[in-house]
Amino acid sequence: MCADPDVMRYMPKTMTREESSQQVRGFISHWEARGFGLWAVEEKASGAFIGRIGLMVHDDWPEGEHKTEVGWMLDRPYWGRGLATEGALASVGYGFEELGLKRIISITLPENAASRRVMEKAGLTYRGRTRWRGNGVVWYAAERREWGAGGSC
Ligand SMILES: CC(C)(COP(=O)(O)OP(=O)(O)OC[C@H]1O[C@@H](n2cnc3c(N)ncnc32)[C@H](O)[C@@H]1OP(=O)(O)O)[C@@H](O)C(=O)NCCC(=O)NCCS
Secondary structure: OOOOOOOOOOOOOOOOOHHHHHHHHHHHHHHHHOOOOEEEEEEOOOOOOEEEEEEOOOOOOOOOOOOEEEEHHHHHHHHOHHHHHHHHHHHHHHHOOOOOOOOOEEOOOOOHHHHHHEEEEEHHHHHHHEOOEEEEEEEEOOOOOOOOOOOOO
């Protein structure tokens, strides 16, 4: 997945197996430090591993005190079936209902239209542009006090 240029189009670059392993070690450390993190995503029908979706804290996020992001990445054959939205809604619900977070953010490059659409479909709203880790990014957020109020979830 991380070696596929389509999947990695809006990431800094494609990754080698070793770079991917190192990244997964970072995800595991996040779980150990915080008790939550990115989940592996499996297709229900086949049990196949198809990507990752979940919550990550970015201590270096510059826009306010709420630094927990919902994020997603799926392998190319599984795009366009609503799976990222399903996982995003589950992650945001978990963050508010189980972890008690007040705000959950999501960050992407402005040109990543599919990701921005997932943010909207998961109930996040546009908050603005900023610079983060050397890139101009857009960010969205959802508030716990508004979660589930009048929406489809
Ligand atoms: C972003 C990603 C997770 C979306 O996964 P997905 O399962 O296809 O998402 P969904 O099917 O739930 O929803 C995608 C939405 O984006 C829309 N979309 C897809 N490509 C689009 C494009 N180029 N322009 C505008 N909208 C687009 C779809 O039409 C759909 O919206 P709709 O339901 O209103 O039609 C997937 O494309 C991916 O893994 N991309 C590579 C990794 C990545 O960029 N991750 C995000 C990093 S911030």
